[in-house]
Amino acid sequence: MSDDGGTDVEDVDLYDPYEVGNIGGRAFWADAVADAILASDPDEPIVIKGGVSPSGVPHIGHFNEILRSYFVAEALRDRGHEVRQVFSTDDKDPLRKIPRTLADLDWNVVDFGDESVDSGAVGQNLGKPYTDIPDPFGCCDSYGAHFTELLEQSAELVDVPVEFVSNTDLYADGEFEAITRDLLEHTELARETLSAYQASVGDSYVPFTPQCSECGLLTGQVVDVDVDGSTVEYVCSDMEAGDRTIEGCGHEGTATFREGKLPWRFEWPAQWEILGVDFEPFGKDHAEGSWPSGTDIARNVLGIEPPVPMVYEWFTLNGEALSSSAGNIVTVAEVLDLLEPEVFRYFFTKNPRKQRDFDVTTLDQLVEEFDRFERVFYGAEEPRDEEEAELVERAYPMVTEVADDQPIRIPYTFAAVLGMTDDPELREQMARREGHIPEDATEVEIEAALDRVERARRWAKRTDNEYNYRLAEDLPETDFEAATEAALDELADFVEAGHDGEEIQGEIYEAAKRNDVEVGDFFAAGYELFLDTDQGPRLGPFLAALDEQFVLERLRRED
RNA sequence: GGGCCGAUAGCUCAGUCUGGCAGAGCGACGGCCUCUUAAGCCGUCGGUCAAGGGUUCAAAUCCCUUUCGGCCCGCCA
Numbered sequence: 001m002s003d004d005g006g007t008d009v010e011d012v013d014l015y016d017p018y019e020v021g022n023i024g025g026r027a028f029w030a031d032a033v034a035d036a037i038l039a040s041d042p043d044e045p046i047v048i049k050g051g052v053s054p055s056g057v058p059h060i061g062h063f064n065e066i067l068r069s070y071f072v073a074e075a076l077r078d079r080g081h082e083v084r085q086v087f088s089t090d091d092k093d094p095l096r097k098i099p100r101t102l103a104d105l106d107w108n109v110v111d112f113g114d115e116s117v118d119s120g121a122v123g124q125n126l127g128k129p130y131t132d133i134p135d136p137f138g139c140c141d142s143y144g145a146h147f148t149e150l151l152e153q154s155a156e157l158v159d160v161p162v163e164f165v166s167n168t169d170l171y172a173d174g175e176f177e178a179i180t181r182d183l184l185e186h187t188e189l190a191r192e193t194l195s196a197y198q199a200s201v202g203d204s205y206v207p208f209t210p211q212c213s214e215c216g217l218l219t220g221q222v223v224d225v226d227v228d229g230s231t232v233e234y235v236c237s238d239m240e241a242g243d244r245t246i247e248g249c250g251h252e253g254t255a256t257f258r259e260g261k262l263p264w265r266f267e268w269p270a271q272w273e274i275l276g277v278d279f280e281p282f283g284k285d286h287a288e289g290s291w292p293s294g295t296d297i298a299r300n301v302l303g304i305e306p307p308v309p310m311v312y313e314w315f316t317l318n319g320e321a322l323s324s325s326a327g328n329i330v331t332v333a334e335v336l337d338l339l340e341p342e343v344f345r346y347f348f349t350k351n352p353r354k355q356r357d358f359d360v361t362t363l364d365q366l367v368e369e370f371d372r373f374e375r376v377f378y379g380a381e382e383p384r385d386e387e388e389a390e391l392v393e394r395a396y397p398m399v400t401e402v403a404d405d406q407p408i409r410i411p412y413t414f415a416a417v418l419g420m421t422d423d424p425e426l427r428e429q430m431a432r433r434e435g436h437i438p439e440d441a442t443e444v445e446i447e448a449a450l451d452r453v454e455r456a457r458r459w460a461k462r463t464d465n466e467y468n469y470r471l472a473e474d475l476p477e478t479d480f481e482a483a484t485e486a487a488l489d490e491l492a493d494f495v496e497a498g499h500d501g502e503e504i505q506g507e508i509y510e511a512a513k514r515n516d517v518e519v520g521d522f523f524a525a526g527y528e529l530f531l532d533t534d535q536g537p538r539l540g541p542f543l544a545a546l547d548e549q550f551v552l553e554r555l556r557r558e559d
Numbered sequence: 560g561g562g563c564c565g566a567u568a569g570c571u572c573a574g575u576c577u578g579g580c581a582g583a584g585c586g587a588c589g590g591c592c593u594c595u596u597a598a599g600c601c602g603u604c605g606g607u608c609a610a611g612g613g614u615u616c617a618a619a620u621c622c623c624u625u626u627c628g629g630c631c632c633g634c635c636a
Contacts, residue, residue, distance in 0.1 A: 018564075022576065032576095053636060093636065200633065240634050264636050288563055288631030313565070314629075321629080350572080355565050355629070365571045365585065372584065384583050388573075417597065434598045467597080502594095509594050523596055537597055 014040050015295060017287050017309035021352065027390035029351055030071035030398075033279070037076065037308045042278035044082045048073050049277040049307070050162075051088035054130055054147035056099040057109060058154050059329035060358055061283075061322045064312045067348035068281045070160045072310075074398040085162050088271055089151060091130045091144035092167045092261045094218045096241040098123060100327055104137050105149060107333035127217035127239060127246040129261070131168040144168065154332045158341050167267075170274060171258055177230070179270045179302065180257040183207045184225045184232070186301065193301050194265055197293035207266045210255035212236040212248065219248035220260060230257050265290055269298040272307055281310040281352070312352035318359055330360065338363055338459045340452065342400035343370045349395045361463050364456075367412035373399075378406035408449040410436045412456050416467035417537055419457025426545060427453055433501055433541040469531055471546075475559055476532040484525050485557070487515040492555035495543065505540025529554050 013019050014036050026032040037046065050065030052058075066087065073083040102117055103109045110116055121134040122143065130144030140146040148164065155162045170176060183190050187206060195201040210220030210232055220234035232255055236248035262270055268290055271277065282291065291309060298306040314321075320328050335344055338360070347366060350356065375381040376388065377396040383389035396402070410418070410431055418427045427450055431437045437446060460468040480488070494507045512522035526543075527536040536542065543551050553559075 019576095025576085055636085090636075096635065198633080268636090284564060284630050285636085286631090290631095290636080292631095311564080316629090353564075354572090357571095359571085362571065362585095368585065369571070384573075388583090391573095411598095413597070436598085502592095506593060520595070527596080535596055538594095539596070540594085541598075 014308050015306060017282070017291055017311040018353075020308055021310045027387050028071075028075070028349070028394040029353075030068075030075040030349075031394060033072045033308070033310055034075040034079065037072070037279050038079075038081075040278065040305075040308050043276070046076055046081055046083045046278045047276050048083060048085045048279045049088060049271070049275060050085075050281065051090055051271075052151070053090040053093045054144045054151060055093070055095070056147060057101060057103040057329060057331055058147070058151050059322055059331055060317070060335060061315055062151070062154065063158070063332065063344075063348065064281065064283065064315075064352070066155050066160050066162060067158065067345060068310070068312055068352055069279075071349065071395070071398055072279060072281070075394075085160070086165055086275060086277075087151070087155070087162045088165045088167055088275070089144070089148040090167045090267075091142075091148060092171055093264075094127050094129055094239075094241075094246075095122070095125060095133055095143065096246075097126070097244075101329070102136060103150060103331065105139055105146070105153075107150070107153075107331055109329075109331065125216075126241070127219055129168060129211070129218060131166070132216055157332050157336055158345055165275065167261075167271075170271075171261060174258055175274050176262060176267075176270055177257045179266075179273060180208055180262060181227060181230065183262070183266060183301070184257075185227050187225070190266065190297070190301050193296055194293055196296070197289075198265070206232075207263055208232060208257070208260055209263060210234040210253075210260035212251050213253045213255065213259070214251035215249040217246065217248060218261060219246065220253075220255060221248075231255060232257075232260075265293050266297060266301075269294045269302055269304070269306065272298060273302055273304050277307040279308045279310070281312055283314055284311050285314075287311045310352070313355045316355070316357045318361070319357055330358070338455050338462070339367065340455065343367050345399045346370045346373060346395075349391075349399060360459075361465065363459055364412045364416075371409045371411070374406070374409065377402075380406060405445075408437060408441055408445050410449050410452055412452065412459075413467050415452040415456035416460040417469060418450075418453045419460060419467075420469040420471045420531070424450065426547070429545040430537075430542065433545050434538075469533070469536065472530055472532040475554065475557060476528055478525070478528055478557070480525055481517070483515045483517050484522065487511040487517050487522055488525065488529075488555050488557070490514070492552050495548065495551055495555065499544075501541030501544035503540070504543055505538065508539055529557070 020036045021029045021033040026035065048069045050069045052062055052065055069085055073085045076083045098112060100112055101109055102112060104116065112119055116137065118134065118136045118138060122136050125133040131142045133143035135141065135143055135146045137146060140149055148166065152164055190207045191201055191205050206222035208222055209218050210222060211218050212220050215236060217236065219236050219239045221237040222232045222234050224233040234253060234255055236251040238248050239246045261267065295306045298304050316322065317328055317330055322329055343366060372381060373392060373396065376383050376392045383392060414434065414436060418430055421427060428437065428446060437449060490511045491507060495504060508522065508526065509519055512519045523539060524534040526539050527534055
């Protein structure tokens with residue numbers, strides 16, 4: 001049935017997040033993870049969970065939660081299993097600090113102080129659950145709903161089907177109630193278990209944080225528990241949040257088990273039980289902290305088996321840590337302005353255990369890597385070894401839909417060069433001249449191939465690199481020698497007589513030689529006239545691709 | 560201070576699990592195409608596998624120590 005062999009999972013600790021996915025015998029890490037999940041003997045449908053707090057602008061780091069899970073889900077589905085990929089938006093969490101940047105629903109990233117942001121709505125509500133804070137843009141039901149909406153959009157942008165689950169809803173619907181009662185009945189056990197991992201857990205620790213009915217903050221300190229009545233008595237107390245203190249109002253009240261939340265160390269295992277989670281990937285921050293305590297709590301307090309775990313390394317962005325507060329983020333929407341979704345998805349097929357830099361300046365290399373990956377899949381290029389052959393075979397169909405014919409891909413840097421003109425006809429001609437579009441390509445194929453031009457053009461512009469060219473709209477100022485001008489005139493006549501790109505290329509050399517102009521200088525003159533710079537694409541085919549009247553006028557230095 | 564993860568060519572990365580000639584693409588350099596000009600073809604260069612030690616007939620791979628980058632061990636998630 002499911003097992004097509006190849007991996008020896010007997011010796012692997014299925015609950016060591018560093019070992020899962022590191023199993024040998026598999027070219028694609030997601031298959032190794034799938035092996036571990038199946039070895040844990042899960043019930044169908046297999047539930048794969050990811051999740052984050054909707055605390056601010058979703059960035060590429062959050063895609064680990066969506067795409068790592070996705071590849072594992074696909075590996076399992078491929079072997080005939082039914083899989084649900086769920087994503088918990090941990091929107092009951094309290095807002096702990098003011099974000100430096102926010103984004104509206106169209107992904108416009110703005111500073112917190114921007115006039116479009118109702119900063120007061122946020123600033124006055126530190127310590128409240130995200131779902132109890134007004135949307136600073138006034139468009140969604142709450143702060144939490146706003147950023148959850150962006151998370152959902154993110155998943156759609158990369159075309160991954162995910163079931164979103166609101167933690168706030170789970171509390172409101174009483175899903176946590178049974179576990180909360182259980183924990184409050186066995187507070188001593190909960191306390192002892194967690195204290196092995198958190199030194200601060202003392203005798204007064206209660207694994208439930210009531211939300212104050214007066215001020216709405218998650219600052220309730222439990223002073224008494226009525227298990228039969230399903231309520232707690234609390235005093236609204238101060239809460240430490242980073243380097244500041246969020247002050248409680250001192251109110252003394254009563255809360256039900258739905259009016260508050262579990263501390264994260266208990267909430268996470270509780271989610272596993274409620275949602276029946278069989279697998280969950282997480283960043284390395286969780287691996288040393290909440291994972292060990294979470295497994296212990298799951299087994300010894302809640303009496304359940306934890307899911308199979310997997311650690312992924314964090315990305316850096318342009319060499320720096322991803323940080324919403326420092327403003328070093330790139331949103332998915334921004335990335336997809338520069339890359340096709342399949343290229344972005346490809347990025348996540350790489351080994352999750354390596355620290356990786358997402359470098360915008362070298363995105364062309366990522367695209368080139370993807371193009372090769374694709375060529376190998378379609379048999380247009382030899383795999384470097386057995387391992388790569390297997391990886392490509394497994395991963396490519398999960399990255400993008402397999403077509404009957406290999407898609408036409410214009411090299412990314414060349415696509416950026418094509419961005420020098422806005423004329424689609426000219427783009428196509430230039431691409432054809434350089435052999436990037438085959439003779440027999442269909443309209444649909446060509447259009448798809450040229451899609452890359454806009455993205456590559458934005459990349460060249462954004463990074464202002466050597467591919468950031470624009471066809472000079474007006475005659476640039478030049479200062480040519482008489483001999484150069486004579487050669488340009490002769491070249492113009494040659495073009496006017498009707499010759500193809502290769503012939504023009506040859507004539508450039510001939511015209512230069514006839515007029516005693518250095519060949520290099522003459523090329524530079526050509527680039528100056530058309531691109532206002534001293535180098536560029538292979539000039540003959542380039543001129544042949546341009547509108548002839550335009551070329552003639554420009555070569556003759558006419559306005 | 561204790562624990563954990565990572566580091567391989569100028570760049571992007573395979574290879575480490577299971578020890579067996581140090582790899583790919585890009586870049587650079589050289590040649591070819593009547594032709595130095597972002598195309599194409601051919602070729603070359605490029606390495607203290609972070610450093611040092613150990614085990615072994617044999618180490619990028621296993622073990623120990625160290626350096627650097629990051630994470631956890633407070634709160635929080």
